[in-house]
Amino acid sequence: MSGDQLEGEEETSESAFALAETAEEDARRYFESRRKKKILMFGSEEKIDQISMRYAPLGRFRVIKKEETKTGLVFKNKSLVRKENTFYVDLSHLELFYIRKGMLGRASGIERSDILQILDDLPKEARDLLLDLMEFGSVTYEQLCNDLDEKQRILLMQRGLIESYTSKAEELMSLTSEEASYGYPRERVYVRSKVHIPKFEDRCYDLASFLREGSINGSYPMDSIEFSTEEASELLEELFLGEAIFEGIIYMPYYLCRYLRGTGKSISERYDVYFPLQFL
Secondary structure (H helix, E strand, O other): OOOOOOOOOOOOOOOEEOEOOOHHHHHHHHHHHOOOOOEOOEOOOOEEEEEEEEEEEEEEEEEEEEEEEEEOOOOOEEEEEEEEEEEEEEOOOOEEEEEEEOHHHOEEEEEEEOHHHHHHHOOHHHHHHHHHHHHHOOEEHHHHOOHHHHHHHHHHHHOOOEEEEEOHHHHHHOOOHHHHOOOOOOOOEEEEEOOOOOOOOOHHHOHHHOEOEEOOOOOOOEOOOOOOHHHHHHHHHHHHOOEEEEEEEEEEEEEEEEEEEOOHHHOEEEEEEEOOEOEO
């Protein structure tokens, strides 16, 4: 479902994360620093054509998962441990937001992942294989040598989501004594995910633990809602193997910059975004 209004949901009071006091100046400096310059005598420099402030609608979701653990040294007792975290998803672009941490673990900015877009665009079998690789790490190429997994591996490779590699350290560790006596390892190929996001338990997903809230400036436009909370919930549940509960919408302010390059009919454009926010 798409559109500005979510069907079947009650209207919630609008709130937003707060901009830093020097947001406008910070944004201009940021965009100026990322402007592409002319390379030697070739081409032309990018110029900043327009900088505007907008709001992105972030859906706030609480995800709850139960994991089985074993306790006891000899007779293992099984028990379920409840874990939960809060996640923010841009309902306009289906991006997963989290905090970028700097030195000493302090918040230093905003990161966005397109993992939900990726999952939404993949067939189920390829999606399952990618999620397995993201959770468990690399597998040997031989483990994927069946008709189903091989087809999905090719698809994921073509989209640049996984990669193959060889590891001398792993090869040497896997040698039997008989193989080692010949002085050379048998070459082994591994497959791993190129998509990486923080673990479920990482508090960097809970934006409200790092950012101040403020009021909405009604003179600035809001991005339209293109994805329903049901769609976002289902993807979060698949990604983290838990139950996702929608808790409301909060708006994320950001600056959008339009760059232009070239002249006449050869003009090209590029866009960039910046989030100058108030951290706690």
